Amino acid sequence: MAYRETEKMRQRKALARQRILDCAQLRVTEGGFRNAQISQVASQAEVATGTIYRHFESKEELFAEVFRAATEREVGRVAKDLAGDGDAVERLAQALRHFARRALRAPTMAWALIAEPVDPRVEAERLRYRRAYAELFEAAIREGVREGSLPAQEARHSSTCLVGAIAESLVGPLSPAQSTDGKTPPTDYESLVNTIVGFCLQGLTGTRR
């Protein structure tokens, strides 16, 4: 018996795997999932195409993981905002506002995560994470109801509306067409963010503020 996987090797492999993931993510950040080909990722990561298949089942699996990593980071941030100070309404407002701002600041990636047409495998992740966001909001809404800052409501459904409203509102401004066509006047992002947040809060509270 001669070869045995050693710690050093394990680390090196993990590193390579990570480098592949990073490069794949970079490609997505630059042009969305659509023009992120395996061969490109490979050359960027300085490995052969075949090597990618030693680390990932398939292209879909690789990009599903990219999607997961990127979205998990976002979900974490939203969760953090929702765990912050103030009553539930204030925390929801904060979370929505920050989410929108982050998206608008990294538009290609945000668009890829929110609206780009993708393979079913990746689409499945998207569905999962939309649910994840909705569940975070749902919990916050329930708290709001409990503490009295929100009126009683079907938290399950209104949280979904929240996710939809914010996602849809961002689709237009994030679309590559939008940023490329040169004729659409640049949206006033802060005003957009304000309206989105305003609408969502009213939807939840039934109160203008």
Place this chain on the structure above:
Amino acid sequence: MAYRETEKMRQRKALARQRILDCAQLRVTEGGFRNAQISQVASQAEVATGTIYRHFESKEELFAEVFRAATEREVGRVAKDLAGDGDAVERLAQALRHFARRALRAPTMAWALIAEPVDPRVEAERLRYRRAYAELFEAAIREGVREGSLPAQEARHSSTCLVGAIAESLVGPLSPAQSTDGKTPPTDYESLVNTIVGFCLQGLTGTRR
């Protein structure tokens, strides 16, 4: 000179074209855009695959037209509801309610139109029509503001939120995964519809009702 396109021929061609469109639509109704292949459409319409290309530029073009036809019908219905009786708020409520009910009654087609991953050509149509819905809502909102049933607001943005909220709320219930997995309890559609409409109205009016 021997052959000249005659009226009879023109009609027959129009008929064939329509039959192709109908069959394509039928395929979509049954399994979404994903498993609607040209060869299938052809055999269903009882023509050769090549024939389809005498009537349509390309697959994408064909399905873009299917999409257009189906969505235009929907947009028309929404427009009709928005032109109905009552104040703007009542009309918006009606339009949203009916839209959601129709979608839930024809889930596969609705899912294909709202959320299925599709070719860019078709996706472009989708974007266009989301705008179309939003614009209809936007006009109604402006009327509401004018007549005083709605508080002043950025109609442009709140209409987008409306579209997003309703679309997102329907994605889950419409997903093929949902209807196929057999373990998810059947959603109470009327309650879902009520929450969606309620949320949207509050979002617009700032008033519980």
Place this chain on the structure above:
DNA sequence: CTAACAAGTGAATCAGCATTCATTTTTTGT
């Protein structure tokens, strides 16, 4: 050093459909 095995390579292969086009069939006016 060497045997035993793992990891890496990238050119060749494959797959799945859309699309084409040489051929056949149908239509039309005379």
Place this chain on the structure above:
DNA sequence: ACAAAAAATGAATGCTGATTCACTTGTTAG
């Protein structure tokens, strides 16, 4: 009935990348 022209046909072709795999290189333990 015939020739000119259009329309229909569907088997063959083409495209685009993902995926494979025979081979090379690197690693390990004795």
